[in-house]
Amino acid sequence: MAETLHSSVGIDFGGTSVKLGVCRGGELLCTDDPIPTAAFAGPNALIGEMAARVAKLREKHPDIAAIGVGVPGLVDFERGFVHELTNVPGWKHVPLKTLLSEKSGLPVVVENDANAMAWAEFRYGAASGLRNVVALTLGTGIGGGLILNGQMFRGSCDSAGEIGQMSIHFDGRPGHYGNLGALEKYTGNQQIAEHAVARYAEAGIRKEISDCTPKAIADAAAAGDDIARGVWGEVADWLGTALASIAWLLNPDAFVIGGGVAQAGDLIFDPLKRRVQSMVSAVVWERLQILPARFSNEAGIIGNAALADDLARG
Numbered sequence: 001m002a003e004t005l006h007s008s009v010g011i012d013f014g015g016t017s018v019k020l021g022v023c024r025g026g027e028l029l030c031t032d033d034p035i036p037t038a039a040f041a042g043p044n045a046l047i048g049e050m051a052a053r054v055a056k057l058r059e060k061h062p063d064i065a066a067i068g069v070g071v072p073g074l075v076d077f078e079r080g081f082v083h084e085l086t087n088v089p090g091w092k093h094v095p096l097k098t099l100l101s102e103k104s105g106l107p108v109v110v111e112n113d114a115n116a117m118a119w120a121e122f123r124y125g126a127a128s129g130l131r132n133v134v135a136l137t138l139g140t141g142i143g144g145g146l147i148l149n150g151q152m153f154r155g156s157c158d159s160a161g162e163i164g165q166m167s168i169h170f171d172g173r174p175g176h177y178g179n180l181g182a183l184e185k186y187t188g189n190q191q192i193a194e195h196a197v198a199r200y201a202e203a204g205i206r207k208e209i210s211d212c213t214p215k216a217i218a219d220a221a222a223a224g225d226d227i228a229r230g231v232w233g234e235v236a237d238w239l240g241t242a243l244a245s246i247a248w249l250l251n252p253d254a255f256v257i258g259g260g261v262a263q264a265g266d267l268i269f270d271p272l273k274r275r276v277q278s279m280v281s282a283v284v285w286e287r288l289q290i291l292p293a294r295f296s297n298e299a300g301i302i303g304n305a306a307l308a309d310d311l312a313r314g
Helices: 043-060 096-104 113-124 189-202 214-222 226-250 266-279 282-286 299-313
Strands: 007-013 017-024 027-031 064-071 074-076 081-084 092-094 108-112 133-138 142-148 151-153 254-258 289-292
Touching: 007 043, 007 113, 007 299, 017 043, 017 299, 027 299, 043 064, 043 096, 064 096, 064 113, 064 299, 074 108, 081 096, 096 108, 108 113, 108 299, 113 133, 113 142, 113 151, 113 254, 113 299, 133 226, 189 214, 189 226, 214 226, 214 266, 226 254, 226 266, 266 289
Parallel strands: 007 064, 064 108, 133 254, 254 289
Antiparallel strands: 007 017, 017 027, 074 081, 081 092, 133 142, 142 151
């Protein structure tokens, strides 16, 4: 007898908004209006609104069996406990799994948002069919998720995969945790913009930070701007240095890269591949893929719903 497919709710918790959607077998069936994060004072009120939205979704999809929530911070996966969300005031030491389950009447799984993105790409996206995958999201910061031997690898305290905190320069720019040369201090959105402004200034061209967003630099490079193309080449070198180290350590089948910076397409992927290839052996490179993520803004919803589906299946 064929196994009955149930629906699950995926919740993508961000500093600006909380997005909800219903998925079944990797298919996004519907979404709800985003919840503005700052409109709710403290965790209890926002969790109550999440539960209310889930109840509304269950009216349309009564087969919903579980909820998955991805948050931008450190979590205790087993307990579903949020240690801290640095960009959301009041979210410190919050038993999210317990509270949301009590309010919604459904089982709940809580995961780091980058891990949820990795799981979406592993189960249904660019890395479908692979066993060892490193996924990265490139945006304000650099998030990462590790799938090893077909399983999520979270580490001893659920903090594995923080690729943005890896050092690419032992005496480089200070990171948040005293770690010098942290990758995201070079390849985050703000850092790319600042670097581009400096490169234009060296050429006698005045630019503002607002003129040098990753999208603006990508558009300029695509139009033939040599300075912009050079910026992407340097970003690829920084990122590729970290990926080469990871390739030596984990020997993955693929790196899957998503987020806003990845939207630069071949401008980042072509030099990135050249950089990594130049830093690993032919044996490692022969089996290594560097792939753009399949999912965009919906990755968090799909990944969290997939984790919820796993929970419901037991």
